Amino acid sequence: MSAHQRLNRSTRNPLIALTLGAVLALAAAAPRAESPVTLEVGYMPILPVAQLFVLEEAGWADEAGLDLALTRFGSGPAMVQALASGELDVMVFGIGPAMVSRSRDIPIQVLAASIQEQIGLMATGELAEAFADEPDDAAAAFELFEERTGSRPRIATFPQGSVPDTVLRHWLIEELDVGVDAVDILPMGADRVQQALLAGAVDGASTLEPILTTVRERVDGARVVATAGDMLPGQPGAVLAARESVIANEREALIRLLALHERATRQLNDQPTEVAPYVREFVGKRLIPLATVERALQSPASNYVADPAAIREGTRRMHDFQIRQGSLVKPVDLSALFNDTLYEAATDGD
The missing domain is CATH 3.40.190.10 (Periplasmic binding protein-like II)
Known part of the structure; x- marks a missing residue:
């Protein structure tokens, strides 16, 4: 017997027909779930x-x-x-x-x-040591680094126009009054900033979490030497x-x-x-x-x-x-x- 035949037979029974009709009516009245x-x-x-x-x-x-x-x-x-x-x-x-x-x-x-205020300047190696020797004077720390190494600190950050880059530039120009030429700014993506710090390819970075914590845990002597409050208050x-x-x-x-x-x-x-x-x-x-x-x-x-x-x-x-x-x-x-x-x-x- 086909399904169509079974349905026709069942609808000849008044009770079954009534029940089926109620079910269909409820289904029609039920609100459809909205698409996301x-x-x-x-x-x-x-x-x-x-x-x-x-x-x-x-x-x-x-x-x-x-x-x-x-x-x-x-x-x-x-x-x-x-x-x-x-x-x-x-x-x-x-x-x-x-x-x-x-x-x-x-x-x-x-x-x-x-x-x-989520940005921090992470320093490693010689730059971290220079800041340890000049903890209250970032400009002096940069000068000390250059005296010891013969080169300017290499600072990684995100591309120009990004928040980490802007905060770094504001700090150098407006807060320290040393200008961007006091360091070599190296723009790169977030993943590369962390890789560069871990590999010792740069001396520091203007960056954010979880890079700050990851590098501090993995690189001996790595430390945050300036916070957003220092670099651009209310950033x-x-x-x-x-x-x-x-x-x-x-x-x-x-x-x-x-x-x-x-x-x-x-x-x-x-x-x-x-x-x-x-x-x-x-x-x-x-x-x-x-x-x-x-x-x-x-x-x-x-x-x-x-x-x-x-x-x-x-x-x-x-x-x-x-x-x-x-x-x-x-x-x-x-x-x-x-x-x-x-x-x-x-x-x-x-």
Whole structure:
């Protein structure tokens, strides 16, 4: 007997027909699950954007109906190039590249902060020794290094326009008054900065976590000789930004993402060891020991914030410096760069 015949026979029975009709009616009335909203997200495997790693690896994004298509980049400037080519909906990168994007008429807005004062100058070998001998005078330490070695310190950092590069230049020019010629600045991606420090190919680096903690643990005598507070007080760091077209078309999805970003920020500040396994999945490809990630999340350079208002003044100072240095092709309207409304909606104004 065919299925069609069985169905016809069963519907001749009034009770079965009634039951079947009720089931079909309930099925028709049941709300269909909404399809998840897909967002193309660019990121770097560094601790300043750890909120993304927590909310994705913990499964919060899936629970909120967000399908985050993640693309890894080696530096913020590389992400700017992708933006200029029409790629990416959401970016978690430095405020420096965010301003560079806006100065090039790429229509993005900063929706949330991620971290502030996260940069440190790591010194190894002869440079670390020079700073040990001149602990209170960085300019004198650079001079002492050159006297002893016959060359200027080689300082690795991210490409020009990035936050680590901008902070280094600000320190040399504005704080120490020695200029960028006091050192040899070597731009490179995040992975190469760590490799160069571990291999002894450079004397120091303006960089961030987990590179700072990893190098300190693996290289004898390595030490952080200047913090962001020394180099650019109130320094803004990584941010969460989105294209204006995505803000217009996927506003509710972005509000959900920002609510998760705020939640992850609280977790990173209050329970860093609990979320460390999530972060480790992204920053070390399991090559960095969990204990190292835990220490990095609790280091003085891990100052997680979410409220974009917390970095506005620091952004202004960095913007003005970048204009003077020519890192920005033109001034950026910072009031247009920041869009606080979605963060306020995500946090109910808290």
